[in-house]
Amino acid sequence: MGIGPFELGQPRVHLGRFPTPLHRADDLGDLLGTADLWIKRDDLTGFSWGGNKVRPAEFLVADAMANGASELIVSGGPSSNFAAIIAVAGRVHGMRVHQVCYGSEPDRPFAALAAARQSGAAVTFTGSADRSTMDAVGKELAAEHARQGRVAYTIPRGGASDVGALGFVHAALELGDQLDAAGIDRATIVMPVGSGGSASGLVAGTAVAGRRWVTVGASVSRPPDETEAGILDKAVRCAALTGVALSPDRAANHLRVHDARGAGFGMADPEEARLADAVSQSTGLLVDATYNAKAMRWLATVDHLEPPVIYWHTGGALGAIDRLVLTSPEQTSS
Ligand SMILES: Cc1ncc(COP(=O)(O)O)c(C=O)c1O
Structure with a gap:
């Protein structure tokens, strides 16, 4: 699947069904x-589990593709709807997805984390309850990919x-x-x-x-x-x-x-x-x-x-x- 037509001067892939009612x-x-x-x-x-986050995902995945990325690194806690949508969207567009999560493996199930993993996303926990650690670990991962000659596109929490x-x-x-x-x-x-x-x-x-x-x-x-x-x-x-x-x-x-x-x-x-x-x-x-x-x-x-x-x-x-x-x-x- 390729990048769709440019919209608002930027590339966009089509994931959702718009307009919503x-x-x-x-x-x-x-x-x-x-x-x-x-x-x-x-x-x-x-698209997938739906919600508002399908909208930013369309522009972010397209921007990643336009930048030659083969991997998406996304920050998001275990309940992140956004990380789950990115996991599915990346998979659909043939990109590997790595979710960086604060804390450690939760002791109860989260549907969003399960959905991300079901789409093949790798998940790394930062080991700290401080949410800002996700940004630092995401940067380290991107640098590691760059050293291996792979282009990763880093996406902040919530796609913001x-x-x-x-x-x-x-x-x-x-x-x-x-x-x-x-x-x-x-x-x-x-x-x-x-x-x-x-x-x-x-x-x-x-x-x-x-x-x-x-x-x-x-x-x-x-x-x-x-x-x-x-x-x-x-x-x-x-x-x-x-x-x-x-x-x-x-x-x-x-x-x-x-x-x-x-x-x-x-x-x-x-x-x-x-x-x-x-x-x-x-x-x-x-x-x-x-x-x-x-x-x-x-x-x-x-x-x-x-x-x-x-x-x-x-x-x-x-x-x-x-x-x-x-x-x-x-x-x-x-
Ligand atoms: C269901 C849902 N509603 C609202 C929001 C808030 O959107 P934003 O992070 O863009 O403020 C989110 C963010 O993940 C969400 O998943």
């Missing part, structure tokens, strides 16, 4: 107490590079077409935020598409200030890749970030778990504990957001499986 979600709106709620279905991106963020610039253009068809001009977009790569692309894409949307990020892993600064930096650089000059101030007009960490990264507190179950049972949507349960819970606690509100469902099917397995009666009673 956008539709009104009155049932979810009732549960979350949000009027005029729409949902953007990136749980249905149509300027190139990776292009996936969500593309998503913004896609959303623009859908909102035009629905006759919607202004919108408030709510999404769970981890590395911030997706929100960076969306903010950059809002400017590239000349729209007036505001992205509201529910930060699940870092303090909001730190997250916001990272998103804005990357949005500016990502817009520049597409030839659009975006000032930090203008980017900031399109972004708000709030604290949705709750009990901590990867841990659903009882209210989040209750809401996730209620959403699954009354709408059929899958809800993972790490990202969407926290973002939905945050949305449910907010008094007012400028309508219409678009909830960007980022997928997380592998995390939803973990949540089921870990909280099923068979597991909790043993």
Whole structure:
């Protein structure tokens, strides 16, 4: 399989099925107490386990191929949906994938790590709980490959590079077409935020598409200030890749970030778990504990957001499986 046509001035391989649906979600709106709620279905991106991370993977794998890489080195913890998608995408495109994970072999199964291994990814643990060790070990691995005459392409956590963020610039253009068809001009977009790569692309894409949307990020892993600064930096650089000059101030007009960490990264507190179950049972949507349960819970606690509100469902099917397995009666009673 080759690199697809260039898009946004960059190579892209086609993995997903786009556009993902956008539709009104009155049932979810009732549960979350949000009027005029729409949902953007990136749980249905149509490649492997799906989710938002299919979008950056399309630009990153293409960039790796364009740089002559035969190997992808990706940083990601055992629950990383992104590393799992890269493992599958690399395999499909004939590239070896090496996942660098913090810590040591976990003592319970993680669906994402199992999915990466099932696609043939080699996994190296850094031996330290400090997540930044993944970046250092990834660099060492890339240097080792270079000494052996092989080109490796190193991908940061969550695919949050300027190139990776292009996936969500593309998503913004896609959303623009859908909102035009629905006759919607202004919108408030709510999404769970981890590395911030997706929100960076969306903010950059809002400017590239000349729209007036505001992205509201529910930060699940870092303090909001730190997250916001990272998103804005990357949005500016990502817009520049597409030839659009975006000032930090203008980017900031399109972004708000709030604290949705709750009990901590990867841990659903009882209210989040209750809401996730209620959403699954009354709408059929899958809800993972790490990202969407926290973002939905945050949305449910907010008094007012400028309508219409678009909830960007980022997928997380592998995390939803973990949540089921870990909280099923068979597991909790043993
Ligand atoms: C299901 C899901 N939702 C949201 C996110 C957050 O996206 P980002 O890291 O681009 O902020 C991730 C990141 O891996 C994810 O897997």
